[in-house]
Every structure is written in structure tokens, then in C-alpha cells.
Amino acid sequence: MIKKFPIALVDCNNFYASCERVFNPKLWGRPIIVLSNNDGMIIARSNEAKALGIPMGDPLFKVKDIVKKHNVAVLSSNYTLYGDMSQRVMSALEHFCPDVEIYSIDEAFLNMEQYKGRNITDYCRYIRTKIRQWTGIPVSVGIAETKTLAKLANRIAKKNPELDGVLNIIESPKIDLYLKKTPVEDIWGVGRQYTKFLNKHNIFNALEFRDVNDKWIRKNMTVMGQRTLFEIRGIPCVSIEYSAPPKKAIVSSRSFGKVTSNLQDLKEAVSYFTHVASRKLRKQNSECHLLSVFLRTNPFKNEPQYHNGCMVQMPTPTSITSEMLKYAHQALEQIFKEDFLYHKVGIMLTGIVPKNKSQLSLFDEEDRMKLDDLTATVDEINLKYGRGTLFYASSGIKRSWKTKAELKSPRFTTNWEELPLVKAGETDYEVELKAIKTNFYYES
DNA sequence: TCTGGGGTCCTAGGACCC
């Protein structure tokens, strides 16, 4: 049984769009959309863009007319910027409440137990104001006694401006109304498939869901569905995790800017992804003994399709890039077939174990200690002088597979060359964009 | 012309063991 206490979910409003606005005030009031990697589909929208009916997840070309007509600002995603802004928001939150679970790049759960008996709603309003003041990012807060209900409250807070960004539903007399106003598809843990299923059985909102038989939910939606149901009833089933557990799987993959059927191109890409993935593995102090490589053609094209993967078991758990490269290339060669236009390759590391507990092989022919040292040195240099200072020759230098990002804003906060400049002596402060390109809005 | 990337957990079914 999990203890009951007030939980506040702080969620950044339209996070990526808001990050862009912090450093480019001209974007205020203007509809903004942010694109996924490779400038593929829409993954974030400002309120103005939502109001225009631009859907999440659509590819850019589908909304081109709306974009033109309403002068929508279109941006490639700038994860360096968003990651840095996220850290600022999170450390500000920790300042106000030390017990924080950083749930995603733009969300955090706060354990408000120590503020019990005080006015939590007012305190959250204060936090919200401060976050805005310190980071420039607008947030909403939902307060309840389970994570699922806090999510639900947050959504209502966001949708109703008169609530001023904060809604506390603990012991609220209006709880049934709030549940009724929440369609099942907006419940945390209910996705597309379960929505279809529930709707088929005449369950359309969270209130109807709450009163359904839990054995029946268990049977049809597994224990996960049952957990969600209990949480909606106010019984906490999902606890707050204050530190991130080590990852059980690490993936690195990317769609190409241009398709290729060339094995050498694929090898270079796989090398690069191995480098990235193994770096993540070392960062969490783990090793792994399973390495998979996968590749695929573009499923949206009307062309011969091929999709395959290959998993190799490495004799000894390792996190040494050079060693993993060997297996990665072997795996790639096993599944590579000529005459297909490849659109994506990637690598996945599984069978992850903590480094110190790894089983050593008696017949290990590699000089592991030495390679460990070498790898650590490479990591250190890259940390100090920037990612990509040292890399493996097998990842190539031409990067013909490189992903597309033509509309990216500068790294305002993490690169000296790209800092925004503020012109002195002007009332309306004007930011001069020392941008790499000047065409980073989509205006044509 | 143009459609992301990185995770989690659960379950069923097969392989294997005694």
C-alpha cells in the first residue's frame, strides 16, 4: 500500500515552442510548430498553432497551406536548447520542493507532503510565478493524491485560463464534474487501443471509467489498466521515483536525410550510433552483452520494403566502443541486402548489467583494462572540448546519411558563438540573432 | 519532394529442466 500525500504535477506549457520564444520574443503571439528529427513531423505546437487546427504528428507537407496562410513559424527541433532549458526549470523546482521526480523533459512530480496543512494551491501559484520569472517558461500545476489524478488536474488547469494555471482537486466538491469533463483518451495510461475498447463498451469519460468493475478491467487491460483505475479512484498505485533507475535498453538510431543503398554509408552510420549508445551505457556505469543492429527502408514509400534486425551475444559484457564496433559491423553485414533504398539504421543495447558486477571471462583475450582507460580518456576529451572532438574513423567524415534540420534556431544557451545579443539603450528590447542562418523561420 | 526517437511494462508461448 502506497502512502497518500499531496502530489503536484508541474508541466511546462507547449515546452519546445516556449523555449524558442524565450530567446526570440518576436515569436510571441505567432503560431509556432516544432518538427521532429529530420524535419519530418510536427511534435510541438504553440496554442495559436493548436487553434489553427494543426494536428500533432502530421508531416509538415500536410499542413503547408495553413502554414503559409497564417504565417506559422516552423522550426527544426533544437534538443540542445530544450535540454538546457529543462535543467533550468528542474533545478528551480528543486529549490521550492526538494522531493522531485523528473518525469520527462518538461514534467515533474513534486511530493508536497511537507506542505500539508498549509495552502498548497497558493504555494504552487507562487512556484509557477517564480518559474516563469526565472526561466521564461510558463507552467501549469495539477494537485491531487495520485499521479494519475494530478495529471488529470493539470490538464484541466491548462485548459481553463480562469484557474490561473493551478488546480487542486484534493477533497474538491467538483471532482465528479472534473472526471466527467475528461474523455477516457486523456487519462494517463489510456491510449488509442484502450480508448477504442472502452468506447465500444459505452465508457467515454473518466467518471464512467471510475465506476467500472475492476476485475473486468484487469481482464481486458492487464494490471496496468487496473492500476490506472485505482488511481482514478484516489488509491495511489504509482509511487514517486526520486532517482532515475539505470536503463534496461539503450537505443540509438536515426532516419537519414537521404536514402542510401550503400553498405559503406550504413557502416558509418552504425559506427556513429554505436559510439553514441556505448557512451550512454558508460555514463550510467553499465556494460551489456547483447547488441542488435536493425535497418529498414522507408515504410511510407511505395517501394520494395525490407526491415530486419540481428542480435549478437558478446562473449563478455562490455562498454568499450572499439569492441562493440566489431560486433555491430558483423551484425550489419548479416542483414544487409543490396538493391534496397535504406532510410534508417540503428543499434540497440540490451542485457545491461552494472559494470562492477559483470561476469569476467577466463579466456578473455582483450586487454580490457587498457581499452577501458582509452575509452574513458576519449569520453573525457569529448566532455571537455565538445562532443565529436574525438570519434572513430569508421563513422566517417562525410556523414552522407546525416539527418535534416534546416530550420534550427541557434544554441542560445550552450554555445558561445550563438549567444543572443541584447542591444543596449532600447526600450523595447530587441534581440539580434547571431544565427548561423538567417532563414530559420519558414516563411516562403 | 516531404512521415522521429527513445523508453517502459505485461503477456503468451516456446524451450528446457526435473
Next chain:
DNA sequence: TCTGGGGTCCTAGGACCC
């Protein structure tokens, strides 16, 4: 000719999340 019962481990696939 007749052929049990119980357990573990692994994997693939499906659901979900941001």
C-alpha cells in the same frame, strides 16, 4: 499401446508514455 505436472527463462509483440 498407454505418455504428467510444475517450474524457469527467454523472446516477440502489443500496449503505453513523452
